[in-house]
Amino acid sequence: MSEDFLFSDEEIEEVEQDSLGTWKILIVDDEPEVHAVTKLALSDFEFQEKRLEFISAYSGSEAKQLINQHPDAAIVLLDVVMETDDAGLKVAEYIRHEAKNHHVRIILRTGQPGQAPERQVIVNYDINDYKSKTELTAQKLFTVVMSSLRSYRDILAIEQSRQGLEKIITASRDIFASHSMETFIHGVIQQLTSLLGSVDKAMYATSLVASSEQKDAKNLVVFAGQGEFEQSEGKSLDQVLSAEQFSACTQALNEKTIIYKDDYLFAHCSSQYNNSALLYISGVPKNLTTTQRHLIEIFAQNVQIAYENVQLQSEIEDTQQELVWRLSEALEQRSNETGNHVRRVSHICYELARGLGLSEQECELVRSASPLHDVGKVGVPDAILHKPGKLDENEWQVMKQHAQKGYTILANSKRPLVQAGATIAQEHHEWWDGSGYPQGKKGQDIHVFGRIVALADVYDALRHRRSYKEPWGKAEVVEEIQRLRGTQFEPKLVDVFIEKLDTLETILARYPD
Incomplete structure (x- = not known):
């Protein structure tokens, strides 16, 4: 070892670290004197207003533990020959391949170059520098640590930029979505x-x-x-x-x-x-x-x-919803029902969907599509739509056709809202027990949107005046819907209806006839 490196082996007092942090240096060597001399030679080292923090390991196995505990180490000063002739090389391999640490700079130091030829080591191991202990004077140690820290700093800057770019991409995606x-x-x-x-x-x-x-x-x-x-x-x-x-x-x-x-x-x-x-x-x-x-x-x-x-997206969606409402209101007025019926049903469906645990996207979709539930009435004659009394059997068969007609009108669209409207138009008169129309579907075979609109439509119709009836009171409607639990309406949906009743009554008050 050079005379420049021969200093007293007394304990080196650790320098108090400042608030800007430190650069961690892991010294891996089985000779305590090497640790003491290295610390002394670099005791006044400073780079970018940060001092050095030394961590000592005296064997390859200890070095592996410490590199896991300190993944933010900037440099490893690594001896080759310790408990075995290739202990240091195994540590280098462990750092890169098992610990997956590709940031730390590895400087191999050896007192026996013949045990690990430089060309072979540089080719086969991902190390950043190779020094013989006999040539590593205090000045050369200073130089190699300084250059390694600069490389480490630049690597961190590149990594931070990469992570920052990922965050920007994610942020842009989430906000634009x-x-x-x-x-x-x-x-x-x-x-x-x-x-x-x-x-x-x-x-x-x-x-x-x-x-x-x-x-x-x-x-x-x-x-x-x-x-x-x-x-x-x-x-x-x-x-x-x-x-x-x-x-x-x-x-x-x-x-x-x-x-x-x-x-x-x-x-x-x-x-x-x-x-x-x-x-x-x-x-x-x-x-x-x-x-x-x-x-x-x-x-x-x-x-x-x-x-x-x-x-812009909100404006498009609002315009789309407004067009659906106005079309539906025109149809409702043709059948002597007020335009606010479709608005009430729309908001009632949203609350019932939330109560069932549907996703926010599904809740919004059923709210937007529900006004299309009676679009098939456009094909029902006025004499039947406006009849003040009960329909006879032939008239009732004609009226029932509106469900399938509504589906036919909407079915060929590729738009999710219109597709949902087609499903609702066709299935909102199906009954939970299978006795509904037009297809006699039963239970879970009825689309959840159809089940929701069925209850919302009946609830609102019962609570308001129609050409063939006076409005029912709240208690009467609740009693009727509970009576139809498990026959016309899904039992779980009726439970949600009861839980949400106060909210649903608020919707009725907000959009009166």
């Missing part, structure tokens, strides 16, 4: 928390008028918020922000950039329609990395586009 304006901000907060680690408060503000030429923060209103901004929706920014916050907000808007303050930031959000939008986040980490700042920038660019797409 949202079809509800109500859940939009929650998706934004969730993804920001994933990117930054913690978010205390957040607020998203946007202009009410598209393509506004006035880029003034006062023209922006809070669309959604978290924390103290949760109750500020619809208010202009100058009403909810402090003077300092409003100044930072205005700067971000005017400069179309991200303004960072001590514990919060304002991010200007790009728009495909020239709208103005800002994202406010507080509780962000004080020492944001370059990668994190870049991720925030990318995220902010996508938030407004996602918002506009969600807004």
